[in-house]
Structures are given as C-alpha cells and as structure tokens.
Amino acid sequence: MRFASTARRLPREPARRPSLLSGYLQEQRDAVRATEAGARSGDADAVHDMRVATRRLRSALRTFRPVLRRWQPVRDELKWLANELGGVRDRDVMAARLGAELDTQPPELVVGPVRSRLRLTGDHARALTRLRAALDSPRYRTLLGTLDDLVAAGPYLSRNRLRKAARKDLRRADKRLSRARRDDELHDARKAYKRARYAVEVLRPAYGKPAQRLRKNLGELQDVLGDHQDATVTMALLRREAMRAYAAGENTFTYGLLAARQQRAAERSRARVTRVRKRAGKGRGWLN
Template sequence: MEQELKLQIAPEDVDRLRQAPLLAHGRAAPPRLLTSTYFDTPDLAIHGCKASLRVRADGERRIQTLKLEGVAAAGVFNRDEFEMPVEGDVPDLTLLQDAIPVGTDCGRLIRDQAIAAQLAPVFVTRINRTAITLHVPPEDEIEVALDEGTVDAQTGSMPVVAVELELKQGKPQALHTAALELLKSVPLLIDHRSKADVGYGLLVDEHAEAIKAKPVRLGKGDSIEDAFCAILHNCLEQVHANERGVVSGHDPSCVHQMRVGLRRLRSALDLFAKVIPAWSGLDEELRWIAAELGAARDWEVLAGATLEHAGTDGNADELEPVRQACTQNAVQNRKRAAAAVESVRYTRLVLELTRWLESKQWRDAMTEEQRAAIDGPARQFAADVLDTRHRKLIKRGRKLADLDDHRRHRARIAAKKVRYATEFFASLSSRQAVRHYVAALTALQDDLGWRNDAVVADHLLRTVSRKSKEVAVGAAFARGYLASRVAADHQALKRVWKRFKRLSPPR
C-alpha cells in the first residue's frame, strides 16, 4: 500500500524549499531524470477501471507500475501499487496476474489478450526529481521528492512543480508533521491530482462528481473514542472527496456537499466536546472555510430552485434579469470558494486536523480518569446524546409554526444536530426505529429548510435589487411570492411538527 502526501509549490518558491531547515537534516540523492510512459487502450480501458499503468525509465532500468484507485484524503493518496522490472519499454501484463485477483474488473482486464494487444502510449511524464530521505523522528522514514517537469500528450502539455512526501516506514501522521514543518519555510497547497490524473485530464474532459456522505459503521462494542474517530473520518472523507470539484468550479453540487461535510464535522466535534475537546481555534477555522463555501451555495439556490418556483406563475420573463444577476454572483462566489480551498490557510487546517485525529493528540492533555471515560461504551453515550438533543429540539420547537425567523432558525439548527447525531449512531440502534424517526425528522427539516432558504433569499434579493431598475422589479415580485408561500405553509408546518414530536429517539 503506497502512502503519499502530494503538495503543490509555486516555481518561484522551489529554491526556498531546498533551503528549508527540515531538509537540511536529510540525506539527498543525486538528481535524476524520470521518464514515465503511461499506456492504455484507444477507449482508455485501464482508466475506466480507475487504474493507471506506466513504464518508467530510470537510467538503464525499466520499471512497470500498476496503481489502483485508492483513497485520497488531506492530500494523502492511499492505494495499492504493483511494481516490478520489465524488459524493454512496453508493459507486460502477465507479470501482474499473480498480484491482481481474477474476479476484479482490473483482474479480468489484464488477463484479456485483446486488451494487451491494444495497449499504446497515451501520455508521458518527464520529471527531474530530487529525493531527500528524512528520519522524523528516527522510527519514521519519509522520502521528500521535489519534482519539476512536464506531462505531455498529443492534445497538450502541462508543467509540473510538486512536492511528494512518501512514507517509507512509520506512522502516517509523520507525513503531516513533516508537511507542517515545511509550511513554516514556504507556501504549499494540497494537490488533489496525481500525475496520472493530470495526464488523463489532457485526454478527456472529466469533471469531479459531488460526493454524498457514506453511512457510519460502528461496532456494538466500540468505545466512545472509537466512535469519535470513525465519525470524524467519515465526515472528513466527504469533505475531501468534494475538494477537487470545488476547485474545478464545474459543479455547484460539490460546493454544497463539501459544505455539508463541514457541517457534519462541526456537529460531531460539538457532540463529543465534553469528553474529547478540540484544540482552541479549530472551530474558528472550520467556520471560516464553511462561510467561504456558504455564500456560493446561497446564491446558487436562489438563482436555481427558488427563482424557478417563483416563475411558475407566468413571470419568468420578469424574473430573468434577477436570475442573471444572481447567477453572476453565484459564479463569483464559487471562484471565491475555490480560492479558499486552494489556500495555504486551508492546507494548514486540514494537515493539523488530520494529524490531530490520526495521533489522538487529545489524550496528551487528559487525566487518567478522562482517558478511562472515553474508553467507555459508545452505545450508552449515543443514547444519552440522542435523548439530550431530542429534548432540546422539542423545547426549541414549541409553537413552531408561530415562531419568528430567528427562533425558527434556532429550531432548524437543533433539528439538524438531531439528524446528524441520529445518522452518526444509526448502526447502534434498531434499523426500523431509525428509519421511522429519520423519516419524520426529514419531513420537518425539509419544511424548515425551504423556509430558511426563503429568509436568505429575501436578504439576497434586497442586495441584488440595487443593480438596476429591471432587477429591482423582478426582485420585488420574487420577495412577494416567497412571503406568500411561507404564509400559506402555516398548517403544513404544524402537521409535520405534530408528527415528529410524538416520537422518541431510536434505541
């Protein structure tokens, strides 16, 4: 299993990186030219299996490498890698057959003689690499590779200036510790793409898809700390899975799903705060990146679903100037969100958070009694948390349909926290009880959610109406439409609230 942390560096900062104090303690190998030719079929069957196949020329040696799809989180690529010497400059798929099971898509592909006959070079990377071996601390061995070169295909070329930290021996958090130390000397950014990703990006126009959260799987015997780690890893997986889509700016849904991941993460930290407190300043940083994403999402919702519903009464032409103005604001804020995710500040945040989680740094400041407490059963902790959050929602939701915007917003946040807690601990409760409870909670959240969208939209419409008289006219109509729809929903909100408050949290 290969573990690499990939970082971007600006060309003008390369010399500063070479002078970084951390690298002064390492053992540097002579620079060498690595030419890697990537092979695939005309229809990119290897890429279709979410793999890459290359033959690397390193002096007189020829090394064949097959890399399978893995998990990329906080810049760390964890994936299966199969490497072996070959004769000549073309791959030999028969050498991989003992390593790749026949029952997998990739296993069937490498055993297909027709596929082997179609393999041809699709792009080439030419990289000048300077490798430095570090021991930080002595039991952890990391290779820091400074790569400068190009990725070349018939369709174009892309320059590469990158830093790769590969764990040769030791614990994964050593990668984040080393990266944070390098950040003290030079600006670095998380790199969301491998060289193979860059090469295939020159061949095909692929957009990252928005990724929703996966279910959290907890064991009946898990401790509170086990549950905390599993839940935070799950939240971070959703956050990291959408970073690339946010940076590319192609799909607004990626912004939404990354924002959801951050909300889930903050909710999880709050849920466990009394037993596993986070370090001072973490919530402030999470609030910052969530806010950078939030503005883009608010404008997208207004420009899309909100105005689309408002235009169903035959006022589409009147609303078109408003839609165009809102879409323009959405695009601008999407660029702002992308810049935030591609910032040194965000890089530092995710490196620090990942290291804190992987090394369980919260234990350092705990007493023996506190450590013993988090070794207690997650099941009882979950039941207590769900009861507490449910009761808080019931209190916040009294006479829900008649609350003002501020108090209804507080009830909506309480409902969201109940929903996240229920989903985090769902595997510890009866499946049927969870399904019934979440169904009623979802109906409540949906109603509260679109009402909140209406409140946000009213504020944004007031802002955008200053652009022109045409926009002001359309914005006024949209605001009136939303106000009338909120008023008409009074009884519906009463019904969903009555249905929910009869329930008890799942067990």
C-alpha cells in the same frame, strides 16, 4: 530456522474496527477530501457534499464535546470553510429557485431584465474565486492535517453516552421550536434539529431502522423549516435586487410579484410545521 515461513503460518490479527464516533468522524473527513477537486471546479453537488461534511464535523465536535474538548478550535476552522462553500452553494440554489419562479410567470409579467439580474452570475463568480483561494491556502491544508490527527486519535464514547447526547440535542431543539415566534427563531430551531439529526446519524450503524426512521422524520421537519428560511432569504434578496434595478432606472414590478409569492410560500411552510413536528416526535424510545 526460517523465520519467514513461520511468520506466514501465524494468524493475521484482525483490524480494529473504529468506534461509532470515530468511524463517523472518519467518514466526514474522507468526504471533505473526496469532494475537494469537484468543489474547486465549482461542481454544485461537490460543493454541497463538502459543505454538509463540514457541518457534520462541526456538529459532532459540539454534541460530543466531553470527549473532544481538545479539538474544539477546529469548529472555527470548519465554520470558515463552510462559509466559503456557502458563498457558492447558496447562490446556486437561489438562482435556480428564482429561475424556476420566473418560468411559472406569464411573459407579460416579467418586465425588464429581471432574469439576467436574478441569475446572480457575478455574485457566483466572485464566490467561486474566493472558494478556490481558500482551498489553495495554508489554512485549509492545516485544517486537513488537523482532521487527520482527530481521526487518528480514535475518540470514543460509549453507546449510552452517545444516546444521552443525542437525546439532549433533541430536547434542546424541541424547546427552541416551542418558543419560536420570529423568523430568526424558526431558523435557530432548524439548526438545532439539524444537530440532533446528525447526532442520530452517529448511532445509526448500531441501532439500524429505529435510528434511520427518526433521522428521516427529523430531516422532514428540518426541510419544512428550511423551506421557510429559504423563502425568507429569497425575499431579502429580491428586495436588494429591486433596489439595484430601481437605481438603474428599471421597472421593479416583477420583483414585487416574486416577493409576494415568497411571502405566501413562507406562510405555507410555517403552517406545515405542527403536523410534521408531530411525526418527528415519534419513535424516540430507543434513545432512553
């Protein structure tokens, strides 16, 4: 008897499709690996995409903790990696934001070597050096191996429990925004909505357009809150650079001008929150 020919006639067993949760975790693990080379070279898009993947993984570990309890220590390692990526990404974004602001000003209002200071070149170079060291470290390699183990474990939660977890995250975010009065509280609300949006992303393959619509609306609210945070952080950076310029004997007029513009930008973003929040409150029925 020729077993080989018999085997060829047997139907191939279909590959098992991952659950919604394990499929999402796999996508983010793959994104971390795929962007490593670009992040190492300092490519802005790769750094951003890798950072987002680490955030999504951390968020999933937190939101769906009941089935991922043994993997909770990974959250600290992902936070470490995200911070190293953020050191590069945040300086890229800040330098671009400030450069665009300077481009809108009449030349006579840009006094002294403001543009060269606000390129943040030195800060960026130091942050990129730290990121490369992190990506070369045994700690990072261990993290990758742990993510591989997490994906291989194939964690599973039913759709009903996934919806329940996403609904809980949304309610928590709504409460935080309702209570927010200070800048840091608005930032906390933004982070809460980001977790809720990521939870909705897990469900998108199963629920299609309703999930995509809610994800989009939550993203818009998150962006408005993010604009407010960016303006607040930019004001703090301008104060720091103004003090450095003053210590070096430079004119600080332009720093004050830019800080005032950022203050107005923060106020405009805060004024938009109510309208955008109303839109983000719609289309949640499918989560019940």
